[in-house]
Amino acid sequence: MSLKDTIDQDIKSAMLAKDQAKLRGLRAIKAAIIVAETEKNAGVFGSEEEIKVLQRLVKQRKESAEIYEQQQRDDLLAIEREEIEVIENYLPKQLKREEVESKVLAVVAQLGASSMKDMGKVMGVANKELAGKADGRTISEIVKEVLSV
The missing domain is CATH 1.10.1510.10 (Uncharacterised protein YqeY/AIM41, N-terminal domain)
Structure with a gap:
């Protein structure tokens, strides 16, 4: 249905x-x-x-x-x-912030991203992997935190 x-x-x-x-x-x-x-x-x-x-x-x-x-x-x-x-109630279950963070870290490691210059690449892959499971704003915030360290 x-x-x-x-x-x-x-x-x-x-x-x-x-x-x-x-x-x-x-x-x-x-x-x-x-x-x-x-x-x-x-x-x-x-x-x-x-x-x-x-x-x-x-x-x-x-x-x-x-x-x-x-x-x-x-x-x-x-x-x-x-x-x-x-x-x-009609959306897939949203991931918790910690789960999103671990997925973003995996994407960063996979792409070998090291600075804010790589944010576009990381966001592209992360958004595809987390589509429907996490809010785009949350993903963006976590990517910024991870890449700015």
Whole structure:
């Protein structure tokens, strides 16, 4: 069963359960997937693309949550956090920072990277290996820490 079919089924069950927070998050996922499928040059839309869409949704909501937190808008902050939780349920399990760090160290050793000049090479390989399993910002921070030592 594809993610889209799973989302459709979960929307029905959320409607029956009258779970507004879950319903809001699921509808956002469905809308984002439909938009991504119909974009120009979308090509084949598989599970890898679905994960990218979900990651983008989580990133958008985290950025919005930061803004709401700064503005002390707890009502809107709660909504964003609820949606983040719903969307993250459909993403692969995220690695812990220590696990990401060990993978980045392995990539650095594999490529023989030694300075910040090699950051682009390391990021390219690390992003491919950790796609869907870690946030790009976290990977970038760890690569910078490792290469600046």
